[in-house]
Amino acid sequence: MSGTALTLPRTPAAPAAGVRAGLSYGGLGLPLAFVALPLYVILPNHYATEFGVPLAALGAVLLGARLLDAVADPLIGRWADGLFARSTIAAWTAVAIAALVLAIGFRALFFPLVQGTASLLAWCAATLAVAYLAYSVISVIHQAWGARLGGDETQRARIVAWREGLALVGVLAASVLPSLAGLSVTTLAFAALLLAGVAALYAAPRPDADRAAFAPVAMTLPLATREFRTLLAIYLVNGIASAIPATLVLFFIRDRLQAPAFEPLFLASYFAAGALSIPLWVRAVARFGLARCWLAGMVLAIAVFAWAALLGAGDVAAYTAVCIASGVALGADLTLPGALLAGVIQRAGHSGRGEGAYFGWWNFATKLNLALAAGLALPALQWFGYAPGARGDEALTALTLAYCLLPCALKLGAVALLYVLWIRPSERLA
Secondary structure, three states: OOOOOOOOOOOOOOOOOOHHHHHHHHOOHHHHHHHHHHHHHHHHHHHHHHHOOOHHHHHHHHHHHHHHHHHHHHHHHHHHHHHHHHOHHHHHHHHHHHHHHHHHHHHHHHOOOOOOHHHHHHHHHHHHHHHHHHHHHHHHHHHHHHHHOOOOHHHHHHHHHHHHHHHHHHHHHHHHHHHHHHHHHHHHHHHHHHHHHHHHHHOOOOOOHHHHHOOOOOOOHHHHOHHHHHHHHHHHHHHHHHHHHHHHHHHHHHHHOOOHHHHHHHHHHHHHHHHHHHHHHHHHHHHHOHHHHHHHHHHHHHHHHHHHOOOOOOOHHHHHHHHHHHHHHHHHHHHHHHHHHHHHHHHOOOOOOOHHHHHHHHHHHHHHHHHHHHHHHHHHHHHOOOOOOOOOHHHHHHHHHHHHHHHHHHHHHHHHHHHHHHHHHHHHHO
8 A cells, every 4th residue: 555545543452441442443343233133033024024925935045144154254254364464444444345235235135125025035135145244244354353452361351342242232222223213213223333333443443553464374274273173162062052042032931931021121131231241251350360250151151041940930030130140141251252262363373364264263153153052952842842832841841941951051061161171271381
């Protein structure tokens, strides 16, 4: 680029955890999370009720788009490293272009310009693929940007905390805005928030300019890094354990608790507790370290879901407490693994040239968690005799096992992996 080319502010990386710097970097997390809930929850119902699209065909379209998105993430990560190798402005420009595409695709997805089932399915598939890919470009670059800021464990946790804390605010907004203001206002609000997030990122702390001289790492190099493979295995097991309750929560509320009217209270309690707990986890990291704090979050989740297995119809107050406590555990899951990953990249010597590749595989694993959770929990429920709306003892027992106890078993596995493969080896080296 020429000497007169546009450059980002040369803010040093050190103050990245300050309020102003945290908001400027983390602000993009709000609209990115804002888009997820409508795509997962509202879109299927919208196409089925408004346009009469068959659920089976719609499900196939959603699955195909999600698989395409997951497979593309490692490639996007490698491309992102190439952008950072050129300049941070190149990476920011890619975010800005992808944000424009995402805003248009998100709007078009809910307001198709075609009619007829076949045309609607084709429209949904095309716009969903565009929206997912644009979303992934922004997400991977945004995560890689934060990891490139570096710092010690506490600093890395704070950087991730800003991103994930504001993401939870986005989830809360997305959970109420469509019902209060409608889809048209929701899509316009999303576009405005996305524009604001991109503008804020322009002023955010940026990676050390000197690192741009390094050539990007190979796309497969993260998988050849033993410490990354270990962390990824722990993340996968823990992620599946967390995704199963997310997949089954509405079934549990409606059939086990028989309290559908309290769904907004339960969900708001969960996400609000997650957001409010993040500063507490960051403070704990300074004293106990990232890995031990993550371990504590897993143990808390196990205790909470073991208690939830004892609940029954009408236990609204008790389940609200479950949502709050599990939301606190969510704060650890959202903040600490990403900060651990940033440390892995530093120790591997790939800082400043491999963050995109690492986060590409990381996002692939995140999406794989959701797919594996549905693939484990839903067939298991059907096998043991549960169907939505069932209230028989056998069906509800199956639901409780899948919602409460299966995640506990998987979390126990993640606890064992984290302690044996991560914490104990690090203690020997200390």
